[in-house]
Amino acid sequence: MMIQSTLNQQRLNKGSYTVLRALKEIGKLSSAQDIHLWFRLNETADAPALTTIYRALDSLLKMNLLQAVDIGDGERRYEIVEPGEHHHHLICTDCLESIHLEKCFLEAFASSVEQRHGFVVRSHVLEIFGICRKCSSKKPKAPSV
Amino acid sequence: MMIQSTLNQQRLNKGSYTVLRALKEIGKLSSAQDIHLWFRLNETADAPALTTIYRALDSLLKMNLLQAVDIGDGERRYEIVEPGEHHHHLICTDCLESIHLEKCFLEAFASSVEQRHGFVVRSHVLEIFGICRKCSSKKPKAPSV
């Protein structure tokens, strides 16, 4: 299992390991607060403190095991990715579920930007907001406020 | 002048008008705090309070005169756009200046997403981070931390 071997190789500390496992179980974009709540709801023992969760997310991010996603509501969310990979999402503004797009189609675009603007691309943010299939079938006539 | 006529048509209040004018003079992506600071540095009279600046930015945004940009540092920035239009940026992580891309090339992509995922696209976020021409010529060998 990938997580285990990473633990051995990079000596992931207990907090980081616990958070990574939680994130895997939760299985969707989660903020530090989400994870903290999840621990309080599901596990009695070994639940790391909020501070530790923040630290764990930071170091997991630095190890390229996570991707951070900012949907603009002031809460940073995280998600497990293949080490070094990243992808983008369709985020439903109704149910807040997210569909992740398999491939990042911007890589190709990056090189054209580099040439056209003399700009060295390091990273990018792309998130698409809207209403998912489930939600739009629930309420056929959503008021577009 | 566009701003003036909008003022007459939509009865922009004083705060909103003042903030819009400031934003135009500053001429780059600015947060509420940036604008507040700018007022304190440049103008003695008529400087709206921070609260008013927040309110003004909100209503200008609702009127589609501004675009909000979130570069993930917890501070929302705003920029004047042609009413209803939007665009994306190349943001230099070194000097924090931003180059705005003329056209949004994602509009076309949206319809393919809608068909493929049954997802109704309402909005999206796309920002590209890296090092601009100026900054990369300043330090030819930037350490890639």
Next chain:
DNA sequence: ATGAGAATGGAAACGGTTTCCATTATAATC
């Protein structure tokens, strides 16, 4: 002039995140 509704400013509250510091766990050395 008068009175109702909107706009404004200042202070307090809010909430996610970071920092601080004392305590506890971990691992290497003797």
Next chain:
DNA sequence: GATTATAATGGAAACCGTTTCCATTCTCAT
């Protein structure tokens, strides 16, 4: 196994951008 140095942890406080609250001021139709 005892002793230390170092890292990890938890809890509380600080931080900071933003929002809310409320009393005051402005605006404008009557």
